[in-house]
Amino acid sequence: MGLWELIEGHLGTPLGFRAAAAAAGIKQKPGALDLALIVSDGERTSAAGMFTTNVVAAAPVAFSRQNLAKSGGYARAIIVNSGNANAGTGRGGRRTAEGTARAAARLIGTLPQEVLICSTGVIGVPLKTALIREQLPALVERLSPENAAEVPHAIMTTDTFAKSCVLRSQYRGRTAHLAGVAKGAGMIHPRMATMLSFITTDAAITPPLLARLLRSAVWQSFNRVSVDGDTSTNDTVLILANGYAGIKVGAANAAWFEGGLVKLCQTLAKMIARDGEGATKLVTIDVRGARSEHDAERAARAIANSPLVKTAIAGNDPNWGRILCAAGYSGARFDPNKVDIFVNRLALCRRGLDAGFDEAAAKKELDQKELIIRLHFHQGRGSARMWTCDLTHGYIDINAAYRT
């Protein structure tokens, strides 16, 4: 079993996948890509998904979840639009998802239950089925491995860069690929599959094992990102596995495959944190020495979500008191008098007290595009990481005017 190495590519790099994007006029901006279709050539393509836990789930979330149940974990196609979340749209929204899936299934030559639908964008505005259906024939016509490079652009909303990652590894002389795209930016909060991400792989894997490994990878990646603590109505992660690489994933090599999937998802998750609305920094929160992993995660999550910590980081302020305070209300059990806090390798706090650091040096450590806040509780072996960003004027600018 080889390592999973990062390579250039796109969702069409794994064998047997084609995709394309189009400008369907769903976004207000004319000519902006806002519709994408991803298709597997494998007639028996395993599929798995993780969806938002928000009770106000969007129509496409309910629809895709149901399709995966109906098909027993198989899917041939994913259709995704940006510019409209098809959430808060009632029965009409449901009909839009169904109509889109039926039309696409006919054109591709598969069953509607093997088509998964995703939407992202404004909530509460009806999504016109016609806009999507008009584009479908041309989209199917343009399907190719190369055009898959368009997909991450078509799913962007307030994202400032397209998010894509491709990995390759060897297994018994054969080559497998994992490719993923994601969109993030705002309304990003973990505790479920977060935001949108689509993953393709040419490994062969049964639906139940695929679902189990996806859940585990999402928990270690997308569920460890926080931009603003808001959990969207549309969060979805989908994976398609068509087996074209001729490598079967089972008990013997599940850990190998999971390693790649975790690496892929973490790479995309960090891109999402780095591109948080208004963000200028990617911040890793690393908690160690907690009584349990659960305690470490609670503390890391509270720090990653704290507006006071995030504004301090924006201002290059080594305000370790706010970090300790957030850990304190997280629900994690620890003795404040044992806590060490570092920014990168510089100690800010030792055993709960000011470490007597040099202010200018600390400001310099904080004034980076990428930084790590490390806490050590000295109470046990529990550890956890979260990825977040700083909180700036940009977040306010984007969100005080997103809808209009």
Place this chain on the structure above:
Amino acid sequence: MGLWELIEGHLGTPLGFRAAAAAAGIKQKPGALDLALIVSDGERTSAAGMFTTNVVAAAPVAFSRQNLAKSGGYARAIIVNSGNANAGTGRGGRRTAEGTARAAARLIGTLPQEVLICSTGVIGVPLKTALIREQLPALVERLSPENAAEVPHAIMTTDTFAKSCVLRSQYRGRTAHLAGVAKGAGMIHPRMATMLSFITTDAAITPPLLARLLRSAVWQSFNRVSVDGDTSTNDTVLILANGYAGIKVGAANAAWFEGGLVKLCQTLAKMIARDGEGATKLVTIDVRGARSEHDAERAARAIANSPLVKTAIAGNDPNWGRILCAAGYSGARFDPNKVDIFVNRLALCRRGLDAGFDEAAAKKELDQKELIIRLHFHQGRGSARMWTCDLTHGYIDINAAYRT
């Protein structure tokens, strides 16, 4: 039993209370009031407190909680400083609180265990006991009912206005008073006694009943305010009741007294929301028709905490989708297809769908100093309110540079 009416006054308006403030040099700004002393003339003054649930509780929190336990719920004096939270200060911080209480007790002529201590300000910087002790004799000298008007100014940090409220009511021909001050601004999140507030009353009430009524009032007021979702290390609400009005509060009139206490605390709580860091609006979140009060409160709390809702309100954007979405991830159980959402009296969403409102009219409703977001779940009789504010550039400005 009369109503509790709002009157002009201060912490010295209830009979038998004196107070004064001083500039001790704890705040960086020369001449700024940063120390206050509140004293009851009653030798047997009941006292109760609600404190932060943060495990990183500041030294004065631990000290005051312990003193209330030691004295069995009696206290003669409260000393409060702003500019330094005496949190994250270890054993030295504890000694500062103890030394301050001892010195004050000697000057006032009471036991150290009847002195309560509060601090607010920066975390992790040692608080110099000497700065406080030097001022104590002059402070005691200046104690008077009138000088109590200085107290709300001395406890301000990033607050933009002093917060004070006085109520008066009749009971069987006698007059009782309730007076309160508060500070808020940032690091404001409920789930415990929030921020600092000090209350005096000349009613007579036993410590256990006083503690019970304070807990209930705090739950309906300070615990229903959210500015940024951060729970401070120093949150404290203290009440002193000296009995000088000659009215005994017991089973017969506890509801009357509690009504006044709730009104006082809610008035102060709303002032805190209105003065949230960078806030330009006081926003009431009112949830009704939930399956239970608990469900209503969860939904109201999630909406009040949502950065996306709060930035939309800042931008006068009638983005009801974000409101519905926040309710959706709150943990409250409800059917999204039954939800109505209003801003003031204007319907934005009916039965989970866009109500077809006029955009300009909605913007006008949102463009107010005070507004109410109302949700009706149509699922039961549970209801709850929260008070919050909009999220603006001002919050970032204040918090990216607070410490330095």
